[in-house]
Amino acid sequence: MLASEIKNLMKYFPNNNLICEKAGTIISGVKSLEILNVDSSTYAILSGLNLPIEIRFVRPVGSNVQIIMYNPQTLNELLLSDNRINYLRELSYPEHYYLESYINTLIENINSSKTFPHEIGFFIGYTMKDVLAYMGIEDSPYVKTLGWNMYGDTTESEKLYYKILDVKNQIKFILNCTTMSA
Numbered sequence: 001m002l003a004s005e006i007k008n009l010m011k012y013f014p015n016n017n018l019i020c021e022k023a024g025t026i027i028s029g030v031k032s033l034e035i036l037n038v039d040s041s042t043y044a045i046l047s048g049l050n051l052p053i054e055i056r057f058v059r060p061v062g063s064n065v066q067i068i069m070y071n072p073q074t075l076n077e078l079l080l081s082d083n084r085i086n087y088l089r090e091l092s093y094p095e096h097y098y099l100e101s102y103i104n105t106l107i108e109n110i111n112s113s114k115t116f117p118h119e120i121g122f123f124i125g126y127t128m129k130d131v132l133a134y135m136g137i138e139d140s141p142y143v144k145t146l147g148w149n150m151y152g153d154t155t156e157s158e159k160l161y162y163k164i165l166d167v168k169n170q171i172k173f174i175l176n177c178t179t180m181s182a
Helices: 002-012 017-028 040-048 072-079 084-090 099-111 120-124 128-134 155-181
Strands: 033-039 054-061 064-070 142-145 149-151
Touching: 002 017, 002 155, 017 033, 017 040, 017 064, 017 155, 033 040, 033 120, 040 054, 040 064, 054 099, 064 099, 072 084, 072 099, 072 120, 084 120, 099 120, 120 128, 128 149, 128 155
Parallel strands: none
Antiparallel strands: 033 064, 054 064, 142 149
């Protein structure tokens, strides 16, 4: 499925591997959400495609727009795991969980802040330990940055990082094969 979805995206974005890579990590399920800036025409095309992911407008950024791409199924499963919802509720997310209302709250928080709200890590899929330590809720020592800041025992974080990297490499391989056969 991933290869066919990437090849389909390449029809619309033959010179934009970043879009294919970001969407691919979401389609594959290795990441639940990505946030990125694109030009208005890219946003219009993405919004009109029949993809297994959702595209939401966040805000204008200069001559571009900021969007989030997410897989509703994997994001829903992620947010319902590891007490993520409880932490988000403490950050003024709605008491009753409904994915769209949580996405709307995230977008509102992005728009009302000069920096990204730290809870975005819960949505992207970073490990709970890393998100909580980054937010100052847990007292784990910073160890290193490998894609994101990692704290305490980095075993779980590194497994996730290399899983994401593996999928990105698969996507790059698909893109290279598609480009070479065209």
